[in-house]
Amino acid sequence: MLATSHHTTETAQRRNLPALPPRTDDLTSSLPEGKSRVVSAKEHVYREGDPATHVYCVEAGHVCIYRVLPDGRRQIINFAYPGDFIGLGALREHAASALAGAKTRLKSFPVAGLHESARHDTTLGLRLYTAVSEQLAAAHDLLMTVSHRSASERLAAFLLALSRRNGRRGESECEIVLPMTRTDIADFLGLTIETVSRTFTKFRVEGLIDLEQCILVTIRDLEALGMAAGSGVPSEQQLKLAS
Amino acid sequence: MLATSHHTTETAQRRNLPALPPRTDDLTSSLPEGKSRVVSAKEHVYREGDPATHVYCVEAGHVCIYRVLPDGRRQIINFAYPGDFIGLGALREHAASALAGAKTRLKSFPVAGLHESARHDTTLGLRLYTAVSEQLAAAHDLLMTVSHRSASERLAAFLLALSRRNGRRGESECEIVLPMTRTDIADFLGLTIETVSRTFTKFRVEGLIDLEQCILVTIRDLEALGMAAGSGVPSEQQLKLAS
DNA sequence: AATCGATTGTGAGAGAGTGTAAGAAGTGCA
DNA sequence: TGCACTTCTTACACTCTCTCACAATCGATT
Numbered sequence: 001m002l003a004t005s006h007h008t009t010e011t012a013q014r015r016n017l018p019a020l021p022p023r024t025d026d027l028t029s030s031l032p033e034g035k036s037r038v039v040s041a042k043e044h045v046y047r048e049g050d051p052a053t054h055v056y057c058v059e060a061g062h063v064c065i066y067r068v069l070p071d072g073r074r075q076i077i078n079f080a081y082p083g084d085f086i087g088l089g090a091l092r093e094h095a096a097s098a099l100a101g102a103k104t105r106l107k108s109f110p111v112a113g114l115h116e117s118a119r120h121d122t123t124l125g126l127r128l129y130t131a132v133s134e135q136l137a138a139a140h141d142l143l144m145t146v147s148h149r150s151a152s153e154r155l156a157a158f159l160l161a162l163s164r165r166n167g168r169r170g171e172s173e174c175e176i177v178l179p180m181t182r183t184d185i186a187d188f189l190g191l192t193i194e195t196v197s198r199t200f201t202k203f204r205v206e207g208l209i210d211l212e213q214c215i216l217v218t219i220r221d222l223e224a225l226g227m228a229a230g231s232g233v234p235s236e237q238q239l240k241l242a243s
Numbered sequence: 244m245l246a247t248s249h250h251t252t253e254t255a256q257r258r259n260l261p262a263l264p265p266r267t268d269d270l271t272s273s274l275p276e277g278k279s280r281v282v283s284a285k286e287h288v289y290r291e292g293d294p295a296t297h298v299y300c301v302e303a304g305h306v307c308i309y310r311v312l313p314d315g316r317r318q319i320i321n322f323a324y325p326g327d328f329i330g331l332g333a334l335r336e337h338a339a340s341a342l343a344g345a346k347t348r349l350k351s352f353p354v355a356g357l358h359e360s361a362r363h364d365t366t367l368g369l370r371l372y373t374a375v376s377e378q379l380a381a382a383h384d385l386l387m388t389v390s391h392r393s394a395s396e397r398l399a400a401f402l403l404a405l406s407r408r409n410g411r412r413g414e415s416e417c418e419i420v421l422p423m424t425r426t427d428i429a430d431f432l433g434l435t436i437e438t439v440s441r442t443f444t445k446f447r448v449e450g451l452i453d454l455e456q457c458i459l460v461t462i463r464d465l466e467a468l469g470m471a472a473g474s475g476v477p478s479e480q481q482l483k484l485a486s
Numbered sequence: 487a488a489t490c491g492a493t494t495g496t497g498a499g500a501g502a503g504t505g506t507a508a509g510a511a512g513t514g515c516a
Numbered sequence: 517t518g519c520a521c522t523t524c525t526t527a528c529a530c531t532c533t534c535t536c537a538c539a540a541t542c543g544a545t546t
Contacts, residue, residue, distance in 0.1 A: 067383065070473050073391045077383055089376040095383065118369050125368015126361055132375045133332040139382040140310065140320055140338065147389045147433030148316045151503070182524065190390030192504060197525055214512080214524060230313050394533070425494065435534060440495055457494065457542085 027057075027085065027127050034107035039063075045086065045098035045106065052090035054108045058082050061104025062179055066187065067096045076188040078138065079180060081165070089132045101180055146190040154189040155199045156229035159209070163219060176217040203228070270328065270370050271300055274357070277350035282306075288329065288341035288349065295333035297351045301325050304347025305422055309430065310339045319431040321381065322423060324408070332375045344423055389433040397432040398442045399472035402452070406462060417462040425457070446471070 034057070039045055045056060045063060063080040077096055080086045086098050086106075118124045145157050159176060167173045178185070186193045200217075203209045208225050210218035219225060277300070282288055288299060288306060306323040320339055323329045329341050329349075361367045388400045402419060410416045421428070429436045443460075446452045451468050453461035462468060 067387060069387060069391065075387050075390050077386065089379040091373070091376060091380070095380050115369065119365045122362045122365055122368070125365070125370075125372055126358065127368075128372040129368055129375060130334070132372060132379055133334060136332040136375055136379045136382060137334070137338050139379060139386060143320065143382060143386050143389065144310055144312060144318050146386065147318050148312060193524080194505080194526085195503060198503090201525070436494080437496085437535085438533060441533095444495075 027131050034109040037106045037108050039100040039104045039106065041100055041102045041104075043100050045100060045104075046094050047097045048094055050094050052087065052092060052094050052111060054110055055085060055087040055114065056098075056106040056108050058084050058086065059105040059107055061100060061102045063104055063106075064099045064101050064180065064184060065096050066099065074187045075190070076184055077142070078135075079184075079188070085131055088128065089135060101184070142188075151189075151191055151195045151199050152202065152228050153230065154191065155185075155196065155203070156208075156225050158185065158189060159217060159219065160222075160225060160229050163222070174219040174222065176219065178215045178217060182214070270374050271350075274352050274360070274367075277352045280349045280351045282343040282347045282349065284343055284345045284347075286343050288343060288347075289337050290340045291337055293337050295330060295335060295337050295354060297353055298328060298330040298357065299341075299349040299351050301327050301329065302348040302350055304343060304345045306347055306349075307342045307344050307423065307427060308339050309342065317430045318433070319427055320385070321378075322427075322431070328374055328378075331371070332378060344427070385431075394432075394434055394438050394442050395445065395471050396473065397434060398428075398439065398446070399451075399468050401428065401432060402460060402462065403465075403468060403472055406465070417465065419460040419462065421458045421460060 036059070037045075037056070039061075046052075046054075048067060058080050060082055062082075063086055064076050065078040065080060065086060066074050066076040068074045078084075078086075079101075080098075087094065114124070114128070118128070145154055149157065162176045162178075163173045166176060180188075182193045182196050185191075186196045189196070191199075200209075200211055203225075204211045206224075208219070208221050208228065210220055212218075279302070280288075280299070282304075289295075289297075291310060301323050303325055305325075306329055307319050308321040308323060308329060309317055309319045311317045321327075321329075322344075323341075330337065357367070357371070361371070388397055392400065405419045405421075406416045409419060423431075425436045425439050428434075429439045432439070434442075443452075443454055446468075447454045449467075451462070451464050451471065453463055455461075
């Protein structure tokens, strides 16, 4: 559900499937050296409509990628964490805005240089293709979550996605730090801040999570949370969908 | 909102912006010759979980790209029309299913051959990158529509997207043929079939559209439909967002 | 032309999420 | 430590969409 949607590759590795272009992880190493850029909290990395001159890789901090409807409603498309690329997939100009949620360090890569490098490095184009494809899969995951699911399912899926992200990084799967505000979560899941808050409380009352501070979630019952995310479906199928 | 999301390039052309990789339209011509494949109505081109062996370009007919939640709820991700590519962005296996909505003719391109060609044709990788990027933009558009918008706004945005698609193809912007069923529209917009039906009726009663047959929509008041899509926002901003 | 099945349209009641508003908890600053 | 400000939580009335039920329409087949 978040930026790096690995579920397709994970499931694929259990079977014998056709060759695949290089992983996104390889993208950084194959890029020409990038300059560091530091952005303060609540400062934009770029805005919707800006010329897409650079692509960035988050090194520290986190960035909200969002778009706004003309009437002000905001949809957060992704929370980019360290290791995630932002600005990929922009054509001539950025279609979304990128706002640092905290002080954030990024490596920046000029798009022009990328195109130049792609002329010599024949695999770079495919690497970029793969990277955007992963973001496309993540966007579809989010679409599934937001379109048909109830508030509880959305929040549960969100927490599970963060839990699995932690797992991939070797951090605790049960202790989740939420660096984003309730408003951010609401705008990500297509809910209101009140509903997000109510649902957190509901999960706490039901014993699914602990919530001592509002930014620290402790998952008490991972399986039950999986059930909540998928309206009573076995957790194995859940895992395939959650992120 | 549908497969070919051109709004970013359209708005970009009005400014002086950095160079861009080749358009998707160029993709077909730069690919090695593809075999034709014909698929009957209600037959799958591929299913979720199938090895991603081929990429297809729709030549005639139309294809629904969809994913299903474990409990059976279905989300249509895209309606692919002639000229649209499907199967792009799949990593090792398809993350979505592709179902022909009518008898459909496709050109098929083996993924292995694509990777092979990319070794020689240095721009092919970037072309693929651009093509998936357009699909990513379309997915974000759909996400915006489905997450925060009301039933009327969703349906209005949907009709406007089809209208603009017609316009790009040199067809009538006001006479829209809906080859998909009400169920398909509902599953695309994250609504129920009843709500779709009621909203169509509401638009007809309000004089926004004519609806003599259920597959033929005639837009009577394009501007009002634009307002309905964006909850009372000037149509110029609408145009930027609608597709 | 008549019949059957599938699709579409309409209505009433129930449920879920929203919006407003007020209070509680947390954060930053002097 | 105390104050001001922001963020989060909770309560209640309201709106919108969904669910369920049934009627109407369309198309294909006989």
